[in-house]
Amino acid sequence: MTSLHPELERITQRIIERSRPGRQAYLDFIARERDKGVHRPTLSCGNLAHGFAASGEDKAAIRSGKAMNIGIVTAYNDMLSAHQPYGRYPEQIKIFAREVGATAQVAGGVPAMCDGVTQGQLGMELSLFSRDTIALSSAVAMSHGMFEGALVLGICDKIVPGQFIAAARFGHIPTIFVPAGPMPSGLANKEKQRVRQLYAEGKVGREELLEAEAASYHGAGTCTFYGTANSNQMMMEMMGLHVPASAFINPGTKLRQELTRAATHRVTQIGWDGEDYRPFGHCVDEKAIINACIGLLATGGSTNHAIHLPAMARAAGIHIDWQDLSELSAIIPLLARVYPNGSGDVNHFHAAGGIGFVIRELAGAGLLHTDILTVSGQSLLDYAVEPVLDEADALGFVPSPERTRDEAMLRPVAEAFQPDGGMRLVEGNLGRGIVKTSAVDPSRWIIEAPARVFDDQDQVLVAFKAGELDRDVVVVVRFQGPRANGMPELHKLTPSLGVLQDRGFKVALVTDGRMSGASGKVPAAIHLWPEACDGGPLARIKDGDVVRLDAVAGTISVVTDCADWESRPTASQPAQPMGTGRELFALMRASSDNAEAGASAMLAMAGL
Numbered sequence: 001m002t003s004l005h006p007e008l009e010r011i012t013q014r015i016i017e018r019s020r021p022g023r024q025a026y027l028d029f030i031a032r033e034r035d036k037g038v039h040r041p042t043l044s045c046g047n048l049a050h051g052f053a054a055s056g057e058d059k060a061a062i063r064s065g066k067a068m069n070i071g072i073v074t075a076y077n078d079m080l081s082a083h084q085p086y087g088r089y090p091e092q093i094k095i096f097a098r099e100v101g102a103t104a105q106v107a108g109g110v111p112a113m114c115d116g117v118t119q120g121q122l123g124m125e126l127s128l129f130s131r132d133t134i135a136l137s138s139a140v141a142m143s144h145g146m147f148e149g150a151l152v153l154g155i156c157d158k159i160v161p162g163q164f165i166a167a168a169r170f171g172h173i174p175t176i177f178v179p180a181g182p183m184p185s186g187l188a189n190k191e192k193q194r195v196r197q198l199y200a201e202g203k204v205g206r207e208e209l210l211e212a213e214a215a216s217y218h219g220a221g222t223c224t225f226y227g228t229a230n231s232n233q234m235m236m237e238m239m240g241l242h243v244p245a246s247a248f249i250n251p252g253t254k255l256r257q258e259l260t261r262a263a264t265h266r267v268t269q270i271g272w273d274g275e276d277y278r279p280f281g282h283c284v285d286e287k288a289i290i291n292a293c294i295g296l297l298a299t300g301g302s303t304n305h306a307i308h309l310p311a312m313a314r315a316a317g318i319h320i321d322w323q324d325l326s327e328l329s330a331i332i333p334l335l336a337r338v339y340p341n342g343s344g345d346v347n348h349f350h351a352a353g354g355i356g357f358v359i360r361e362l363a364g365a366g367l368l369h370t371d372i373l374t375v376s377g378q379s380l381l382d383y384a385v386e387p388v389l390d391e392a393d394a395l396g397f398v399p400s401p402e403r404t405r406d407e408a409m410l411r412p413v414a415e416a417f418q419p420d421g422g423m424r425l426v427e428g429n430l431g432r433g434i435v436k437t438s439a440v441d442p443s444r445w446i447i448e449a450p451a452r453v454f455d456d457q458d459q460v461l462v463a464f465k466a467g468e469l470d471r472d473v474v475v476v477v478r479f480q481g482p483r484a485n486g487m488p489e490l491h492k493l494t495p496s497l498g499v500l501q502d503r504g505f506k507v508a509l510v511t512d513g514r515m516s517g518a519s520g521k522v523p524a525a526i527h528l529w530p531e532a533c534d535g536g537p538l539a540r541i542k543d544g545d546v547v548r549l550d551a552v553a554g555t556i557s558v559v560t561d562c563a564d565w566e567s568r569p570t571a572s573q574p575a576q577p578m579g580t581g582r583e584l585f586a587l588m589r590a591s592s593d594n595a596e597a598g599a600s601a602m603l604a605m606a607g608l
């Protein structure tokens, strides 16, 4: 057994100490929920009858209360390619539950935004807070007290974090996340990106672009870039909240179905009336959250999780921050290069050895906590496996490969792509933010250039098309924070900024907004807070100020000698017009806390 890296030990102890009061209060809370909360036996006859009235062949079983009734929280819709496969899961899960004498009901559905559909559109201003909307919807589902176990169907960006937050608030209930897998590989992501840049330069038309997009996003399953959705799946494995090795098995396969069956059977084995009670709130402890951070860093995952992980952790009484993430990044090597951090996609990553290989490699180097309460097995090392079917189509597991099957995609610790995980905290007179270096060429980790300041991402594209950005430039896009306009992803800027970079200019993006997990290539200081709408420093910056983004030193500052810097007037936030539902999220914007805390009005107002 390899001893833990001393730095990981130190950071872990610091997080445990910092979290101690909140974590103890949380554990006491879920114990109370278990013993005195709303459960089927405490429901009135009327409550219960309403709960099983339409349950058909399961009615007698649900009525008797003798076996686990599993609550399914589903994020199904057939617009999201990733969630479309979930349509038939509830019927399958009910059959699987009956196989072990249990029952299952759809406890409720949650909304699921496709950030790909809303990317660059007004709907993206609802994206971040859709996470908390999903948490609220999940809580409504589980609040009926009809369920002694839960299976959570969710994959994409804000959906898993939102469902996770709710599962933590029902942390006395054993809960397993059930993925549906990535779509088979289509047009390579790099080729898709190439056609996008050609379109941004006016060199191809809309029809050619649409053809490329449709060849990339071509079927059911999660998009194959390593963005927030696939980072979610990785994190669930790193926390042992899936059946092992479930993340990246394609939809519609027998293996996929058997993993769903295994999750259904497994959740009935870890309930509170058995010998092996594994409530969600005990599985998610400080070490599990740290494992999620480590997995994010080792695989070059989405920057969105620098916002979601603090929120997810808070829901379980745990407090992490960007200093933790940055210090972990310094010791966690980059083991995977999945697009946008490389050429291959998540299917290639899985084929190369995938998450199981990463778990075994990190554990072997003392860079992972294996001693966590996983929903299956006895240790996270039980997740260093690959799922297989035997000749009778029964599910089994074989150890992850000793050696990577694709050095260009996945490497052992001893031959890591980079010695660190490539997510840096940056601070300076422009605020506190995050830079993801794993997707950026090291020659571009330090950018110093005059600023061009915008209050809206569409203005950037107008300036780009007018040739006004054809120079060394730091593009500043402000009033994009959670309290301003809901903190949209500004990924629509990637092709144009990529064109400027390919033309040889020094280019960087600086914003209080977000980028997509699929963003890469162009250095970006994002999530800056205090945000501009709160009078943060981005509200003072002007065209021509020289800005230095230094991802090596961890700084983001105006370096022009501005004697008037502190006394400069702050720009006013542009009007926030109604439409596309944005006005309905004003309450979340008004009370949101900052990106580093998780950008959540819901958690802030709950005192969490």
Ligand SMILES: O=C(O)[C@H](O)[C@@H](O)[C@H](O)[C@H](O)COP(=O)(O)O
Binding pocket: 114, 115, 116, 117, 119, 157, 226, 227, 228, 229, 302, 304, 489, 491, 515, 516, 517, 518
């Ligand atoms: O964080 C993410 O992973 C993104 O939000 C992703 O879910 C989003 O849908 C991108 O916009 C897809 O990439 P393209 O926009 O490049 O297709």
Ligand code: SF4
Binding pocket: 080, 081, 082, 083, 113, 114, 115, 116, 117, 156, 157, 222, 223, 227, 229, 230
């Ligand atoms: S990965 Fe992103 S683009 Fe793909 S289905 Fe999920 S939310 Fe939509």
